[in-house]
Amino acid sequence: MSVAGRRLTVAVVYPDLLGTYGDGGNGMVLARRAAWRGIDVELLQATSDRPLPPADLYTIGGGEDGPQVRAATSLIEDGMLAERVEAGAVVLAVCAGFQLVGRTFPDAADRPHDGLGLLDVATAKGNGPRAVGELVAAPAHDAPHTATGDRLPRLNGFENHGGMTVVGPGSRPLARVERGVGNGGGDGSEGAWAGRVLGTYLHGPVLARNTALADVLLGWALAPAGSPAGATVELEGLDDHEELALRYERLEAVDGAGGTGWRSRWARMRTGR
Amino acid sequence: MTVRASPQRTARTAVATAVVSGVNRLSRALGRGSGTVVGGRAGLVVDPGLLAALADGRQVALVTGTNGKTTTTRLLAVALTGTGGPTPVSNDTGANMPAGHVAALAGAPDARAAVLEVDEGYLGRLIVETDPDVVVLLNLSRDQLDRIAEVRMLVDRWRAALAGLSPPGGAGVGTLVVANADDPMVAWAAASAPEVCWVGAGQVWHDDAVGCPSCGGRIAFGDDGRWACDRCAFARPDVAADVSGPDLMLADGTRLPIRIGLPGQFNRSNAAMAAMAAARLLEATGEAAAGAGVATALGRLAGVTEVAGRFSTVTRAGRPVRLLLAKNPAGWTAIFDLLDETGDPAAAVVLSVNARTADGFDTSWLWDVPFERLGGRSVVATGERRLDLGVRLRYAGVAHAVVDGPLPAIDHAVAGSSPGTTVEFLGNYTAFADLRRAL
Numbered sequence: 001m002s003v004a005g006r007r008l009t010v011a012v013v014y015p016d017l018l019g020t021y022g023d024g025g026n027g028m029v030l031a032r033r034a035a036w037r038g039i040d041v042e043l044l045q046a047t048s049d050r051p052l053p054p055a056d057l058y059t060i061g062g063g064e065d066g067p068q069v070r071a072a073t074s075l076i077e078d079g080m081l082a083e084r085v086e087a088g089a090v091v092l093a094v095c096a097g098f099q100l101v102g103r104t105f106p107d108a109a110d111r112p113h114d115g116l117g118l119l120d121v122a123t124a125k126g127n128g129p130r131a132v133g134e135l136v137a138a139p140a141h142d143a144p145h146t147a148t149g150d151r152l153p154r155l156n157g158f159e160n161h162g163g164m165t166v167v168g169p170g171s172r173p174l175a176r177v178e179r180g181v182g183n184g185g186g187d188g189s190e191g192a193w194a195g196r197v198l199g200t201y202l203h204g205p206v207l208a209r210n211t212a213l214a215d216v217l218l219g220w221a222l223a224p225a226g227s228p229a230g231a232t233v234e235l236e237g238l239d240d241h242e243e244l245a246l247r248y249e250r251l252e253a254v255d256g257a258g259g260t261g262w263r264s265r266w267a268r269m270r271t272g273r
Numbered sequence: 274m275t276v277r278a279s280p281q282r283t284a285r286t287a288v289a290t291a292v293v294s295g296v297n298r299l300s301r302a303l304g305r306g307s308g309t310v311v312g313g314r315a316g317l318v319v320d321p322g323l324l325a326a327l328a329d330g331r332q333v334a335l336v337t338g339t340n341g342k343t344t345t346t347r348l349l350a351v352a353l354t355g356t357g358g359p360t361p362v363s364n365d366t367g368a369n370m371p372a373g374h375v376a377a378l379a380g381a382p383d384a385r386a387a388v389l390e391v392d393e394g395y396l397g398r399l400i401v402e403t404d405p406d407v408v409v410l411l412n413l414s415r416d417q418l419d420r421i422a423e424v425r426m427l428v429d430r431w432r433a434a435l436a437g438l439s440p441p442g443g444a445g446v447g448t449l450v451v452a453n454a455d456d457p458m459v460a461w462a463a464a465s466a467p468e469v470c471w472v473g474a475g476q477v478w479h480d481d482a483v484g485c486p487s488c489g490g491r492i493a494f495g496d497d498g499r500w501a502c503d504r505c506a507f508a509r510p511d512v513a514a515d516v517s518g519p520d521l522m523l524a525d526g527t528r529l530p531i532r533i534g535l536p537g538q539f540n541r542s543n544a545a546m547a548a549m550a551a552a553r554l555l556e557a558t559g560e561a562a563a564g565a566g567v568a569t570a571l572g573r574l575a576g577v578t579e580v581a582g583r584f585s586t587v588t589r590a591g592r593p594v595r596l597l598l599a600k601n602p603a604g605w606t607a608i609f610d611l612l613d614e615t616g617d618p619a620a621a622v623v624l625s626v627n628a629r630t631a632d633g634f635d636t637s638w639l640w641d642v643p644f645e646r647l648g649g650r651s652v653v654a655t656g657e658r659r660l661d662l663g664v665r666l667r668y669a670g671v672a673h674a675v676v677d678g679p680l681p682a683i684d685h686a687v688a689g690s691s692p693g694t695t696v697e698f699l700g701n702y703t704a705f706a707d708l709r710r711a712l
Contacts, residue, residue, distance in 0.1 A: 016483040020415055020423065025640030028668050048483075049491060064423040067484035070491075108425075132419045133634065158635040160419055203637040208664050242667050242675075246660040 003222050003233060004038030011044040011055035013081070013097070014063075017071045021160065023061025023094045025205035029214050030057060037235055039222070052080040057090040057221040060097030062160075062203060065108035072100040072115055085118055088229075090221045091197040094206060098191070098199035099123040099163055106163065118197045120170030123163040126184050134254045135159040135180030135202060137190035143174050144193065146212060147219045147234040154178070155190070156250050157202030157209050165201075167192045174200060179254050195229040196220050209250065211243045289320035290327070293379040309364075313372030316379060324371050327378035328403035331362075332386040332554055335403065337396050338411025338459070340604045343367055344535065344580045345411060345543040346390040351577055352551035352570035353386050355560055361386035367581060370395055371402075386554065394421055397434035400448075404439065406557065407550045408466075409451045411474070411543070413458040414481045415641070416601035417633030424458055424481045431462035440467035451550045453542075454512050455498055461486040461507070472549050473498060473515035474542040477610065478603035480641070514567070516545045521571065529571055534578035537611035544574050582709050586695070589680075589712075590687045594696045598705045600632070602641035608699055609646050621690035622647055622697045623682045624666075625656035625704035632702050636661040644669040651689045655682035656704040679708040 012019075012027035024045075031043035046052055048071065058081060063071065075081050085091060091101065099105035102121035104112045110125050139152040146152060155175050159182070166185040167173050173183070174191030182190030182201060191200035198217070200206055207214040219232035297312035316323050334353075336346045343365075350363040362381035364373045369390040378387060391399050393413070400408065410431070413424050421427060441447030452463035454471040458481065463469050475498070476482075482500075485492050490504025501508035515522045519541065521529045531541045531548075552566025561569040579585035583598045595616075599605040612620070628634050636658050644666055652673040654662035659675050666673040674689075676682040679700070686696045700708055 016480065019480055019641070021418065021635075022637030022640040025637070025665075025668070028640065032668050032670075049493075064425045064484070066425055066486070066489050070484055070489050158419075158637060160635060203635060205637055205640055208640070208668070242660065242663045246664050249660050 003235065006039050006222060008034050008039050008041045008057065008218075008221060009044065009053075009055040010034070010041060010057045010059070011046045011053055013046055013052065013058050013060040013075070014048045014071045015045050015061070016047045016049075017067035018061040018063035018097055020064055020067075021062035021095060021203045023059065023097070023203060023205050026059040026061070026092055026094070026207045026214075029205065029207040029211070030059070030218060033211070033214055033238065034218055036238055048074055052078050054080065054084060055089065057217060058084070058092070060091065060093040060101065062095030062097060064096075068096040068100060068105070069107050069113050071096075072105070072113055075100070075116055076114065082116060082118065085195070085197060088196065088225070090217050091118060092207070092217055093119075093197070093199040094203065095159075095161055095201055098201060099165065101197060101199055102165065102192075103168070119192050119194055119199050120168035121165050121192045121199065122168065123165045126162050126164040128184075130160065130162045131181035131184060131201070132160045133158070133180055134250065135182060135190065136178045136251065136254050137175035137180070137182055138178055139175045140173055140189075142172060144198070144216050144230070146216060147232045152212050152216065153210070154251065155200070155202060155206070155210050155213065156247065156254065157200075157204035157206045159201045160203065161201055165192070170194060174198065208243065209247060211238075211240055285320045286323060286326040289316045289323045290379045290382075292316050292319050293323075293376055297376060297380075309366055309368050309376040310370075310372045313368070313374070313376035313379070316375050317372060324375050324378070324399075325402040327375060328387060331384065332557070333403045333405040334386070334388045334407040334409065334550055334554060335391045335396065335399050335405045336388065336409040336411070336550075337391040337393055338409075338453075339393065339414045339416045339601060340607065341411045341539060341543045341546075342369065342390045344540060344583070345409060345547050346388055347580045348533075348544050348547035348574055348577060349409070349550055350388040352547055352573050353388065353554060354573065359383065359385050361388050363388045364390055365581065371398065374399070393427055394430075396431055400434050400438065405448055407449050407451060407553055408435070408438070409546055409550045410453060410459045410463055411546060412453055412456045412476050412478075412603070413462075414478050414601060414603040415638065416603075418638075419634050420630070425484075425486055428458045428462050428486055432465045435462055436465035438466050438468075449550075449553045451546055451553075453546065454510050455500075457482040457492050457500055457507070457509075458486060460510060464510070469510075470514075470549055470553070471510045471512040472546055473512040474546055475516055475538065477539075477606060480602070514545065514549055516542050521545045521548065521567070523567065529568055531571060532575045534575060535580070535584050536615045537607065538614065539607045539611070540584075544571070547574070582705075587712055589683050589696070592687050592692075592694070592696055594683055594698055596705070596708065597697060597699045598702070599699055600701050602638055605642040605699070609643065612697060613646075616697060617694055619650065619691070620695045620697050621651040621653070621686040622699065623653045623655060623679070623686050624662055625679050625682065625698065625700035625708065626654075626659070626662050627657045627701060627704040627707070628661075629657075629703045632704075639665045644671055647671050651686060653682045653686045653689075655679055656700065656707075678711075679704070680711050
């Protein structure tokens with residue numbers, strides 16, 4: 001099925017509040033990858049001073065504690081995001097965004113706040129130091145697959161958060177941590193997903209570092225209206241040599257930094273691992 | 274600083290000071306660089322109170338903020354340097370944590386004034402230890418989020434530290450805070466200080482300041498540079514001086530031209546902040562008459578044409594290469610403004626990015642930089658994270674080459690651009706240092 005000529009609206013949710021960690025790049029990656037396939041794509045920067053516009057695919061990024069609370073309150077009051085998810089829209093939520101699409105998350109003073117409940121996850125303040133560094137995680141066996149039925153390749157990116165997220169029975173973990181902390185709830189999981197909503201702690205931005213995941217989200221968003229969650233369309237391949245070079249360089253930097261010798265320690269010091 | 278030192282205290286400080294210069298001499302002799310930080314660290318081990326002791330009895334000015342610290346520190350030091358008078362001591366090598374301050378101060382026992390660049394995370398400690406006469410707060414935006422912490426965490430720490438400053442007319446010397454009124458984050462921190470000189474120094478980058486730090490409301494920015502929260506009373510303070518194009522407008526209507534040898538509007542802002550801080554110090558010592566300090570200070574800045582190599586031009590393969598430093602989204606945006614303002618619109622651009630400790634390990638910030646603005650130019654990506662840059666440029670729709678090594682990257686840019694044109698080199702912190710070493 002050709003997707004050329006199809007229309008697609010991608011909205012970056014509240015870049016003015018949740019734009020701290022470069023996650024607005026996810027919207028750029030999705031929009032470009034759609035446009036390169038001939039899709040008529042519109043990329044919206046949906047700031048918090050206006051009602052959230054309707055879109056097929058929403059990205060929500062990381063932000064600071066205060067703005068995170070304001071964003072959650074405002075998205076709940078607005079109602080559009082939950083309504084669109086009900087209608088089949090795709091959501092990628094990162095870090096603070098991941099936490100606020102869950103059931104509950106803490107503010108700076110550790111008071112719990114209601115999230116949107118789009119994912120069955122609950123976040124509390126972690127008891128250790130902030131999780132900061134490169135993160136590598138292998139997608140779970142039941143995690144979303146590519147349109148050709150392949151397991152997604154290892155996910156990689158940079159995490160920087162103080163929250164500890166537990167995945168409830170209504171959602172599934174996205175991946176198993178190989179390096180780094182991830183959800184930090186003790187089960188070694190990273191991220192969560194349910195239906196067409198996917199949450200992760202990975203920055204980078206995650207879709208620039210893992211283009212296969214970007215194409216999974218695009219496939220979901222372009223599936224025929226009314227099809228069940230998980231339905232997708234196959235997209236033509238792109239010349240991803242720069243993305244792949246970056247991916248292998250990063251994975252090698254992290255894998256090579258696992259030893260205990262001085263070389264590995266030095267490598268860890270230089271790459272933040 | 275007015276702490277009475279006990280004899281034991283003084284002896285310990287003397288030993289520690291000797292250690293600083295001894296270790297630095299050794300470090301230089303071994304070819305391990307200037308050794309400023311290692312000497313300072315050794316001195317602080319011998320005497321943890323060394324910084325306070327070395328600051329004692331001097332006029333102290335602290336300069337901090339996300340962008341413009343090194344430049345403003347240099348401009349302020351120059352503004353305080355009169356003809357034939359003593360030169361202020363300054364940590365002009367960019368070592369802006371306590372070990373660097375100790376090394377600088379120990380190396381200049383006779384300097385009457387100290388102008389210290391301070392890492393954003395160390396402002397509180399420097400205030401406690403040096404009891405400064407002036408604190409300059411430039412701006413605050415996202416930078417090195419894996420190390421420095423988010424803007425609002427930092428701003429709350431600044432606010433607490435500034436609330437503890439000695440008030441004017443009290444027992445000690447009153448501290449004047451010179452603060453950029455155009456940055457709501459700076460304004461929130463500085464509002465707790467007993468005495469503030471507000472300067473409308475401009476801040477192009479608003480993306481970290483939309484959430485009100487006071488009440489969680491939304492800060493709205495007007496076209497005239499004014500800003501206010503939509504929920505509480507927090508708003509831009511009235512200013513004592515305003516940067517208006519090429520001039521500094523004082524509240525009494527005086528218009529003073531900012532004539533500096535550095536390019537770009539953000540450097541005129543840095544000069545304005547330096548001049549307002551210098552005025553206080555020059556008038557306190559009688560070097561300038563009351564009310565004449567700003568003009569005196571501004572008049573001294575014209576000769577500064579580069580700061581630690583930044584804004585300088587070198588020659589490579591017969592072609593001029595301008596060296597520019599930018600470390601974070603706000604800084605890169607300001608440098609792109611500078612390219613538009615002062616550069617050849619067709620000049621080739623070399624971008625160099627590393628991600629070491631001093632740069633921040635996470636390169637996600639590249640996606641906040643408007644690289645789209647380089648469209649149409651010849652662009653070369655280099656540095657240890659050139660692959661991250663390459664991907665970012667691909668999604669910005671900017672044609673580019675990826676080249677390993679800053680000098681080969683410059684040569685590539687030279688070969689791919691018209692003879693006679695300038696090549697602009699933009700690097701982040703350690704990438705810029707790598708190039709300077711390679712040249």
